Amino acid sequence: MMRAMTRVFMLRSDAPTKPAAGQPCNGCGVCCAAEPCPVGMLVSRRRTGRCRALVWQQGRYRCGMVSHTARHLPRLLRWLAPVARHMALRWIAAGSGCDSLAEVQPTDRA
Numbered sequence: 001m002m003r004a005m006t007r008v009f010m011l012r013s014d015a016p017t018k019p020a021a022g023q024p025c026n027g028c029g030v031c032c033a034a035e036p037c038p039v040g041m042l043v044s045r046r047r048t049g050r051c052r053a054l055v056w057q058q059g060r061y062r063c064g065m066v067s068h069t070a071r072h073l074p075r076l077l078r079w080l081a082p083v084a085r086h087m088a089l090r091w092i093a094a095g096s097g098c099d100s101l102a103e104v105q106p107t108d109r110a
Contacts (some may be wrong), residue, residue, distance in 0.1 A: 009033040019098045027060025031100035039065050039091040043072050
């Protein structure tokens with residue numbers, strides 16, 4: 001019998017609720033808070049944990065490699081921002097719907 005792994009990560013309480021797998025992305029941030037995607041691994045320089053490129057913008061979480069690409073690149077590589085943004089859109093599978101299988105259990109904090 002395989003036990004589910006429980007991890008706790010903090011997101012804004014006013015973030016959208018995670019959609020079901022396959023539904024359109026709503027910017028809940030669960031996927032990027034749980035683990036970085038391939039581009040997030042490069043930006044965060046780690047394979048696990050919250051992606052450093054996860055940004056809160058206009059009431060939802062967004063990939064900073066898409067919305068603020070140059071900000072997440074080393075200064076000498078910022079000229080590559082247009083190419084990096086295009087690659088990020090592919091690596092995060094933008095437009096293909098939610099692919100996070102994480103089960104979310106919100107907690108009430110007083």
